[in-house]
Amino acid sequence: MSGVLSSVDARTKLVGQNRLELLLFHLGGSQHFAINVFKVQEVMRMPRLTRIPDRHPVVRGVTHLRGQTVPVVDLRHAIQMGPLKLNEEDATIIVTEYNMTVQAFLVGGVDRIVNMNWSEILPPPGGAGRQHYLTAITRIDDRIVEIIDVEKVLAEIAPYNSILSADAYDTELLEKVRGKDILIVDDSHVAIQQMRQVLEPMGLNIIEAHNGLEAYQLLMHWKEEGRDVNSNLVMIITDAEMPEMDGYMLTTEIRRDSELKETFIILHTSLSGNFNKAMVEKVGCNGFLSKFAPEAMAKEVQRLMREKMKMPPRPE
Structure with a gap:
């Protein structure tokens, strides 16, 4: 419990200061992407996967972590860049929690965590293609970093029903x-x-x-x-x-x-x-x-x- 409380305290120090922490990663190419560290539970090597029938095309399979069955999503494939071409034993997954569910994203590799101000995070430019899956962009070390709209990715894999009686x-x-x-x-x-x-x-x-x-x-x-x-x-x-x-x-x-x-x-x-x-x-x-x-x-x-x-x- 003390670990949870110290983690909460550390993260909430950013609240009200318009700051965030980003986890930087790549998807098998030179372009860097990011998600908010708040969403990340851990980063680890790809564990053994169980293939499941009739799975969504971007879901590589499921794995079992700490008593939970966790789907592993090929993030490159999910944002319409094509499947990630890596030996699975060399691959990395980012385990995240979104919308009270836990899922893992298969990525090419993880770089580092950076602390930034939200004023440095800008809306994506207009256009088609991969930008359809971005919520924002930023510049780090003179390179453009694309922040992925993970909610859109997850909604496409498992659509929500928002119609109420x-x-x-x-x-x-x-x-x-x-x-x-x-x-x-x-x-x-x-x-x-x-x-x-x-x-x-x-x-x-x-x-x-x-x-x-x-x-x-x-x-x-x-x-x-x-x-x-x-x-x-x-x-x-x-x-x-x-x-x-x-x-x-x-x-x-x-x-x-x-x-x-x-x-x-x-x-x-x-x-x-x-x-x-x-x-x-x-x-x-x-x-x-x-x-x-x-x-x-x-x-x-x-x-x-x-x-x-x-x-x-x-x-x-």
């Missing part, structure tokens, strides 16, 4: 909030689409921002226009990891603003629960949601809207 929605509440604004902030188009499928039946006016800086600038623009932000905006649902300004820094800046500090904010992230609890407490979010759990999202969003509207809890 009518019973998931609180009709009494939704009559009162219909047409009000809700701001969703995420750099992943997959995540935004998933949120929209849950929120659109609520009759809310959904406004998108694709990173924390874009969301913050929008809020400042609304203030300059003289809009009553707290009255019109029911809440903000923000991702944690985004280019230019992360969700923690966005929340910190909102809490520092005398006109915006009472805004309801949900942290919506694929990070593990232990880290989330520490981070939510530190930056002052009203709650957090793990990606992607549509039932939990509908329930938590409506619970907080009832609280904002000063309505009693929904009867069970």
Whole structure:
């Protein structure tokens, strides 16, 4: 337990400072890629794999780690660069946790961990091809590093069903909030689409921002226009990891603003629960949601809207 707590403490020191740690790796070529260290459980040599019938083409097989069955995804193949051509005994896997699931990514090799500021992480340029699988880019040692949209990769392997039954929605509440604004902030188009499928039946006016800086600038623009932000905006649902300004820094800046500090904010992230609890407490979010759990999202969003509207809890 002390190891877990020290790890949480070490990682949460970055929260509110707009910083992150990236694990750099390659996929059998000269181009470098990265994922956030928050998501990484360990890096190891490729273990023995069990082939499974009818597996997705990018899944090499499964392995057993600490009592769990973990799928091993060929990340090069998953982002449409073709299968990784390596002897499996020489290959490396990165074991990660996303959306409360554990999976491993087969890569050509791991370089190192770098500590950066989110202001150094930029949205990817427009275009087709591999950029379709990027959430951001950055420059390290005069080389472009591409940050992969792992949520998109996983959604393509195991698509989510975000359509909820009518019973998931609180009709009494939704009559009162219909047409009000809700701001969703995420750099992943997959995540935004998933949120929209849950929120659109609520009759809310959904406004998108694709990173924390874009969301913050929008809020400042609304203030300059003289809009009553707290009255019109029911809440903000923000991702944690985004280019230019992360969700923690966005929340910190909102809490520092005398006109915006009472805004309801949900942290919506694929990070593990232990880290989330520490981070939510530190930056002052009203709650957090793990990606992607549509039932939990509908329930938590409506619970907080009832609280904002000063309505009693929904009867069970």
